[in-house]
Amino acid sequence: MSETKNIRELIDVIRSKNAGPYELTFDFIFKSFEIYDKVKESGVVNKELIADLYDIPVDDVISVINYDPAKAIKATIVRPCSSGAVGETDVYGAQQHAPLLSIEIPM
Numbered sequence: 001m002s003e004t005k006n007i008r009e010l011i012d013v014i015r016s017k018n019a020g021p022y023e024l025t026f027d028f029i030f031k032s033f034e035i036y037d038k039v040k041e042s043g044v045v046n047k048e049l050i051a052d053l054y055d056i057p058v059d060d061v062i063s064v065i066n067y068d069p070a071k072a073i074k075a076t077i078v079r080p081c082s083s084g085a086v087g088e089t090d091v092y093g094a095q096q097h098a099p100l101l102s103i104e105i106p107m
Contacts, residue, residue, distance in 0.1 A: 007103040010035045016096035019076050021083040023062060024093045026050075026100060028073040036071035039105050050075045053099040 007014065012029050019025040028045065030036035039045060047061040060078040067074060081088040090096060 002106045004104040005107050006101075007105060008101055010039065010105060014097050014100055016093050018079075018083055018093040022079050023076055024079050024096055025074060025076045026097055028100070030071045033071050036068075036073075038107060040066050040073070042106055044103065044105055045073050045075070047075075049103070050077060053102070054080075056080070 007028070010030055012031050014026070014028055016024055016026050028039075030039065045064060047058050047064055050061045050064060051058040054077060056077060062076040062078065064073065064075045066072075079093070083091050083093065
């Protein structure tokens with residue numbers, strides 16, 4: 001059985017923010033290029049995982065992009081509620097990354 005590590009052990013930064021009023025983006029910035037490469041090669045962080053964590057259709061996951069120069073992965077989803085709409089609880093989208101903290105990565 002392979003060892004797994006929680007994403008929190010592997011990253012320097014994990015955050016969410018608006019990508020306009022109708023989209024949220026999530027950034028994973030890893031501690032090293034070696035860790036980033038292992039996570040990227042594992043394929044664990046993908047559209048299906050993001051959709052599952054946020055209980056949204058896969059079609060609402062706009063993209064999951066590996067950005068090698070910054071040792072980062074960026075995922076973007078359709079906001080469940082547009083920024084500033086009635087009933088929306090996080091105008092800036094800055095507190096939406098909590099579900100990502102449960103990701104386990106095989107190492």
